[in-house]
Amino acid sequence: MHRFCSILCAAVTAVSAVPAIAADSTFEAVKVTAGETLFQAECRRCHSPDADHDSYGPPLENIVGRAAGSYQDYDYSTALEASGIVWTPAALRAWMEDNDGFMPGTKMRHVGIEDRTVQDFILAYLTSITTQDNSAISE
């Protein structure tokens, strides 16, 4: 009977694990899609999401984990270039919330996104356009 139980229990565990995984990836996909819509509304007029296209602000491809002020050929403010920070999720949240308070002297106009859910969605999108492994930079 032990054998029967172990097969049945394994089957039950496997079945109950499947919806959780499916839900997680669905949530992630929904966050990325919502984040893309918000990015289009709040950021896109100044930022290209891919490095092949110039924009008024620096392109944001591979931004998560990137050193601030490091996109080549972009004419950054001295404040941003000399900041020495890395764009971790926490730094990106602080930037979205109050960029000129977080970094006085930046030339990016104040955006002021205080809603944490909106920040989460935009972060999910920025993570989705980060395909390069930037972990060496954030060490």
Ligand code: HEC
């Ligand atoms: C009105 C134009 C404008 C809007 C809107 C805007 N930005 Fe910017 N952004 C800039 C400019 C200009 C810079 C360069 C700032 C500097 O050099 O001080 C910048 C810089 C940045 C940087 C630093 C990039 C780097 O290479 O270090 C990040 C990250 C960023 N913006 C994210 C965002 C996000 C996310 C949004 C939307 C929520 C947004 N920006 C909206 C103009 C804008």
